[in-house]
Amino acid sequence: MDSSTSSQTNTELAQFLSEQKSSIVEKWLEKVLLPQNDPFYEEVKKNGHQTIVELINYLKTGSLERLHGLTSKIAKERIEAKANVGDFVHNINIGRSIVYELLMCSLLNDREKGEGVLKMQCYFDQLVFLSVKEYTALKDSIIDRKNQFIQEMHHDRLTMLGQIAASFAHEFRNPLTSVKGFIYLLQKELEKTEQSNYYFDIIQNEMQSLEEKITQFLYLSKMRGLEDKLEKVPVNFLLKEMLNFMYPRFSEANIVTSTDLGEDVVIEGDSSQIKQVLLNILVNAVEELSGWDGERRIKVSLKKIDDTFVSLSICNNGNPIPDYLLENVFQPFVTTKSLGTGLGLSVCKQIVEKHNGTIEVRSGDDFTCFIIKFPLQ
Structure with a gap:
């Protein structure tokens, strides 16, 4: 098709849409997912008319530059109206279908109809893309601001x-x-x-x-940072010392312990604080298992990771930590115990991080494990 024929077709399509604009918008408003109490109901009507105006402009000029202004306005209004993005896209596609149906029923010849479908498909695809892009960007911006506010408050x-x-x-x-x-x-x-x-x-x-x-x-x-006197801390020795210290409580609660301590490893830090971490987690395990029916087990393992970190895990086979608590278990005053202060694990986390380490918890039906990693010396 030569350029003069294409230009003529575009002119005829533009003329057809200009004549049908009011009819298209009326049919579209009958089918869209839009409550009557929508705060931008009247603006939506205007947006429907403007959508056809921009389509006509595209047919005449071949440019979609003006579409950004419309999609930006639509996205802002849908955000303020708290509209669902699915409904938002559905409504645009309803308009697309109505235009196609009217085009197919028009007096235009088949060539003109085919040309019109291709042109309109390009336009509506871009309309959906830009609208959703703007909508998503605004949503992300709102979420980021809320998260920042929450973090600052926290x-x-x-x-x-x-x-x-x-x-x-x-x-x-x-x-x-x-x-x-x-x-x-x-x-x-x-x-x-x-x-x-x-x-x-x-x-x-x-x-x-x-x-x-x-x-x-x-x-x-305490502020972060290790102000205490640093020393070489033999982790294997501390673990054995704490396990021996806890032995009477293990026996009293009928807890079977198993250990895999591997080779001796040394970290730099404060031994009394490391003991505090080990003791808190072991005491928590004993208290959890004290109300557990059946065999009660605690597993302790220690191993090197690539000669750069030491990984220590303390696991018990008691009740799993509920999902709603799992992500916040190291936060102050969060506890699963009816009479607990919720400070023990928060203190553990702070001590471990002061030693440039990490602590995490994994909980399932078989075991709940606290995994601590320290950098090796």
Whole structure:
């Protein structure tokens, strides 16, 4: 087909659409997915008319440049109307179908109809593409702003909690030290009996438990970075020490332990803090298994990864962690225990990250595993 014939066809198609514009928009409004209370209902009508105007312009000029203004307007209005993108695309395709049907029923010859279908297909494809592109970009922008706001709020709240935790811990630690001192004096001055020794043991255990909770608050409130004295930490030795320390509790709860500690590995850090991490996770495992029917198992393994990291996993076969908690289990005050503070795992995460390591949890029907990685020295 030569250019003069094509130009003539485009002119005839443009003329046909100009005559049918009102009819096309009316039929389109009858079929679109658009509630009557849509805040942009009247604008949608205008957009329908403008869509045909831009199609006519395309037939006359062969340019789609003006289409960007229309698609940008449509996308903004659909975002503000909280419209579903599927409905949005469906409505454009409804308009496409109506134009095709009218074209096929027109008095234009077959060649002109064929030429018209190809031209209109190109136009409507571009209309859908640009509209969805604009819509998606605006949606992503809104989501990014919301996520940034949430993260800033979350950071501010954690900072405030850290400050409260530090203040709380220091205010309690001072009188606690005095109480411990007077208990010690009372033990020395009072006549010792089997009953009084039993009472003092209970008091000391409860005081130790309270001190541990205060220590957790202080860990939580510390700034990132390892200000403590660094030393070579033999991870295998620490693991064996903690497993031996926990042995009475393993026996009491009928827990079977299995270990695969491999070769000796050394990291740099603070051994007391690493012990705190190991103890927290082992105690959590024991507490979880204490209410578990059937065989109770804890598996501990340690291995090198490419001579750059050491990977430590502590697994138990208790109830899996619910999915809704799994992603947030290391956040402060998140716990599966009815009487838990939700600080233990948060402290573990902070200590591990201060040692340039990572900690993650995987939970399934068979085992829940805490996997810790430290850089090797």
